[in-house]
Amino acid sequence: MSFFMYNQDGQQAIARPYLDGPPPVGQLGPSPLDDHSDMPKYHQQDHWDAGTNAPSSNFIYDFDVYRYLVCDDWEEVFSHTAEGAVVSGSQESLCDAFAQGREIKVGIRGLCADLAERPGAAPDHTVFVQTGPGYYCTQRRLFSAGSQPVIRVRPGIPMRYVSRGWDFGWLMPRSDGSVACWLCDPYTLRFRKSQGRYAIRWFVR
Secondary structure (H helix, E strand, C coil): CCEEEECCCCCEEEECCCCCCCCCCCCCCECCCCCCCCCCCEEEEEEECCCCCCCEEEEEECCCCCCCCCCCCCEEEEEECCCCCEEEECHHHHHHHHHCCCCEEEEEECCCHHHCCCHHHCCCCEEEEEEEEEEEECCCCEEEEEECCEEEECCCCCCCCCCCCEEEEEEEEECCCEEEEEEECCCCCCEEEEEEECCEEEEEC
């Protein structure tokens, strides 16, 4: 797969986990730059983990035009703290919207803090991802949803790929602040389960 990333300052990046898991021939860490002499608009800034199962690099490509197209019809209907205390809206509004067949997106605060060089000092950040299937537990009065695939990247401005600074997988956020994670180490393709508590914003459209 190719996980492209675009920053507002024009800096771009790419990470490529090889899902067929070829035997690694390189080492983790900085790698020599590739030869892009046939691409004069491509300016590679660095290269990480060449010859492994998950190489990445940061670059600038001289596009003639660089624009963001934004879908701004999402409506925030519910938000809560990591402990589940309501900040705004209501879970009932979220459940009603889901029952009407509306799409759902979540904003999970601090999801990538563990990828920072110093997790306790990670920049404040929120990861937004759309969800698919949703579930409402009538006995416990909790709503949960399965996310689309999400790529987690070490928090920073601008965001950059570095060795051991990213992974990918799926999430199951819940309306009490619990988030179950099923994340893949891109270098080994091994999955691990984890669970944490995060402040979450819920959007519908």
